[in-house]
Amino acid sequence: MIRSSDRDIRWLPGFNWITLCFFLFLYLPLIILVVFSFNATRSATVWDGFSLQWYVKAFSNDDIQNAAKNSLIIAAVSTLFSTVFATMAAIALGRNREIKHKTAFGGLLLLPLMIPEIVTAVATLTFFTAINLSWGIGNIIIAHTVFCIPFAYLPIQARLRGVDASLETAARDLYSDRRTTLLLITLPLLAPGIFSGAMLAFIISLDDFIITMMVAEAGSTTLPIYIYGLVRTGVTPEVNAVSTVLLGISVIAVLVSQWFAKKQ
Amino acid sequence: MQDAITINGLTKSYPGTPPVRALKGSDLSIRDNEFFTLLGPSGCGKTTLLRLIAGFEVPTDGTLKLFGENISKLPPEKRPVNTVFQHYSLFPHMNVLENVAYGLLRQGKPDARRTAQEMLDLVHLGEFAKRRPSQLSGGQQQRVALARALAPHPRVLLLDEPLSALDLKLRQSMRAELKRLQRETGITFVFVTHDQEEALSMSDRIAVMSRGEIQQVARPAEIYEYPATRFVAEFIGDANFFEATPRMNGDSAATYHVSDSIRFAGPALPANAKGGKVTVMFRLEKARIAPGRADGSLGGTISDIEYLGSQTEYRVTLDDGMSVAVRSENHQDGTAIAEVGSQATVEVDPEAIRVLVA
Ligand SMILES: Nc1ncnc2c1ncn2[C@@H]1O[C@H](COP(=O)(O)OP(=O)(O)OP(=O)(O)O)[C@@H](O)[C@H]1O
Numbered sequence: 001m002i003r004s005s006d007r008d009i010r011w012l013p014g015f016n017w018i019t020l021c022f023f024l025f026l027y028l029p030l031i032i033l034v035v036f037s038f039n040a041t042r043s044a045t046v047w048d049g050f051s052l053q054w055y056v057k058a059f060s061n062d063d064i065q066n067a068a069k070n071s072l073i074i075a076a077v078s079t080l081f082s083t084v085f086a087t088m089a090a091i092a093l094g095r096n097r098e099i100k101h102k103t104a105f106g107g108l109l110l111l112p113l114m115i116p117e118i119v120t121a122v123a124t125l126t127f128f129t130a131i132n133l134s135w136g137i138g139n140i141i142i143a144h145t146v147f148c149i150p151f152a153y154l155p156i157q158a159r160l161r162g163v164d165a166s167l168e169t170a171a172r173d174l175y176s177d178r179r180t181t182l183l184l185i186t187l188p189l190l191a192p193g194i195f196s197g198a199m200l201a202f203i204i205s206l207d208d209f210i211i212t213m214m215v216a217e218a219g220s221t222t223l224p225i226y227i228y229g230l231v232r233t234g235v236t237p238e239v240n241a242v243s244t245v246l247l248g249i250s251v252i253a254v255l256v257s258q259w260f261a262k263k264q
Numbered sequence: 265m266q267d268a269i270t271i272n273g274l275t276k277s278y279p280g281t282p283p284v285r286a287l288k289g290s291d292l293s294i295r296d297n298e299f300f301t302l303l304g305p306s307g308c309g310k311t312t313l314l315r316l317i318a319g320f321e322v323p324t325d326g327t328l329k330l331f332g333e334n335i336s337k338l339p340p341e342k343r344p345v346n347t348v349f350q351h352y353s354l355f356p357h358m359n360v361l362e363n364v365a366y367g368l369l370r371q372g373k374p375d376a377r378r379t380a381q382e383m384l385d386l387v388h389l390g391e392f393a394k395r396r397p398s399q400l401s402g403g404q405q406q407r408v409a410l411a412r413a414l415a416p417h418p419r420v421l422l423l424d425e426p427l428s429a430l431d432l433k434l435r436q437s438m439r440a441e442l443k444r445l446q447r448e449t450g451i452t453f454v455f456v457t458h459d460q461e462e463a464l465s466m467s468d469r470i471a472v473m474s475r476g477e478i479q480q481v482a483r484p485a486e487i488y489e490y491p492a493t494r495f496v497a498e499f500i501g502d503a504n505f506f507e508a509t510p511r512m513n514g515d516s517a518a519t520y521h522v523s524d525s526i527r528f529a530g531p532a533l534p535a536n537a538k539g540g541k542v543t544v545m546f547r548l549e550k551a552r553i554a555p556g557r558a559d560g561s562l563g564g565t566i567s568d569i570e571y572l573g574s575q576t577e578y579r580v581t582l583d584d585g586m587s588v589a590v591r592s593e594n595h596q597d598g599t600a601i602a603e604v605g606s607q608a609t610v611e612v613d614p615e616a617i618r619v620l621v622a
């Protein structure tokens with residue numbers, strides 16, 4: 001007789017240890033970071049009681065405020081643009097019968113996901129310099145918009161695949177022109193995908209380091225870059241606090257997008 | 265009276281290598297207020313023709329007129345034609361009433377919601393107005409789809425195998441329901457099916473299609489009794505077919521020689537016959553079977569018997585190896601007319617013989 005546990009992957013020798021190590025190395029540092037951001041003293045190894053002082057310090061720091069503001073503006077604007085472009089691309093590639101070479105276009109759209117980010121960063125910087133573009137955080141917004149598009153595109157395209165094209169045909173049949181059909185049928189049905197895509201783009205933009213580092217000019221520091229600068233002079237609980245806030249925003253974004261996807 | 269739909273040389277090729285010729289230059293007139301059925305096997309181009317009428321496809325060639333007006337170039341939203349889709353295609357993000365009111369609202373009709381509610385009542389779904397389509401059974405969704413397509417009161421309603429996803433009982437009750445709706449609304453119905461029973465029982469007229477061509481357009485009884493081609497005869501009902509050489513007996517009768525021992529007396533050769541061999545056919549229930557043999561008659565050994573309830577189907581192997589099937593009404597007491605292996609005679613009246621030249 002074959003016991004079900006015989007075929008269970010957990011039965012493999014060492015599997016439990018590997019799993020344990022994985023979770024340990026992934027989550028323990030995060031837990032330590034979060035816990036010590038609430039520490040009462042400067043120590044990053046000894047717990048001295050609960051306090052919010054590092055958060056207060058961080059939030060009253062002008063530089064951090066500025067970096068946070070930049071980060072949020074960049075993330076919000078590039079999320080908006082990249083989601084709009086990604087939605088348009090998904091609908092065009094998924095629905096328009098006249099477009100040829102759809103697979104090739106779809107592939108090109110997703111290719112940036114496979115290009116090493118440092119290469120994109122260097123290329124973008126070179127390009128911006130060559131065309132003499134210096135719009136401050138505008139530069140970063142353009143760069144982020146472009147590389148966020150494939151991330152936003154993935155969930156939108158997946159969702160569109162699940163939307164029966166005959167619904168749009170039915171709408172056309174019932175006296176809706178293309179635009180009305182898009183507004184009343186396609187976009188509402190696509191909403192969960194668009195929302196997930198936007199959340200993904202937001203998080204990707206919010207914590208991007210390499211590209212931002214390359215294209216950022218003086219005065220357009222973002223949070224990740226500011227944190228990096230602080231860390232070079234030693235990890236302080238202040239850094240922990242800011243990192244925890246970033247982590248919190250990401251987690252909330254993911255949870256909201258999952259909840260939204262499930263609700264539909 | 266003006267025809268609801270007139271098509272002339274309508275052709276549709278889908279791109280491909282080689283291109284798929286889904287519709288090959290069809291001519292057809294569908295009358296106003298008619299329950300018209302497109303019948304044919306899978307892939308014969310029924311949906312293609314329907315989609316051309318609705319405006320979802322652009323014809324490769326030919327013209328399409330709706331009440332005399334050429335609509336070939338109009339987009340679907342400008343055609344006073346609505347469709348009931350095979351898988352209903354109800355809008356999942358709207359409730360039942362919103363679905364039904366959708367077309368009316370787009371047309372800017374006043375009282376859209378009230379009219380929609382009336383349509384729902386007409387299909388006996390009045391109390392389901394607030395539900396989502398996913399909360400309805402297949403049969404109920406089907407009726408919502410009907411109400412949605414009927415609500416804007418189109419001049420022609422197109423139905424693409426609307427009953428195929430329903431179970432047998434529901435399918436049968438929906439047939440009557442569809443007929444009733446057609447009569448009550450006075451809208452021309454163009455109904456697509458590959459189910460001959462559905463076509464025969466519901467239609468005023470039927471167009472039988474095969475491989476992108478319309479084979480015959482006629483009333484159900486005419487299609488059944490006088491099929492125009494062998495394809496129609498084979499697709500609808502069951503029949504025996506023989507290749508035969510005709511010998512005229514005067515102007516109004518002929519004898520059809522199948523072999524030395526098998527010949528059928530029948531009607532005169534049709535005028536469009538080209539000479540040489542023709543196909544003769546008769547329906548299974550038009551022949552009679554009798555036990556025993558008589559000289560000079562058509563007969564052989566019963567090789568198979570299939571009991572069908574009200575009828576029994578006998579397969580008789582004739583002396584020269586050909587076989588013929590006969591369906592006959594059963595005795596009231598349930599006793600068999602003949603046994604497998606016994607000798608039997610098959611009788612066919614000359615009036616039952618049909619001669620097919622195509
Ligand atoms: N979009 C398309 N592209 C290419 N070929 C198509 C397309 N739609 C249909 N065809 C082909 O055209 C022919 C007719 O198709 P159609 O859908 O009209 O058949 P049908 O009679 O409705 O069949 P069914 O009973 O299976 O629904 C088929 O050979 C089909 O493969």
Ligand SMILES: [Mg+2]
Nearest residue numbers: 310311312424
């Ligand atoms: Mg079809």
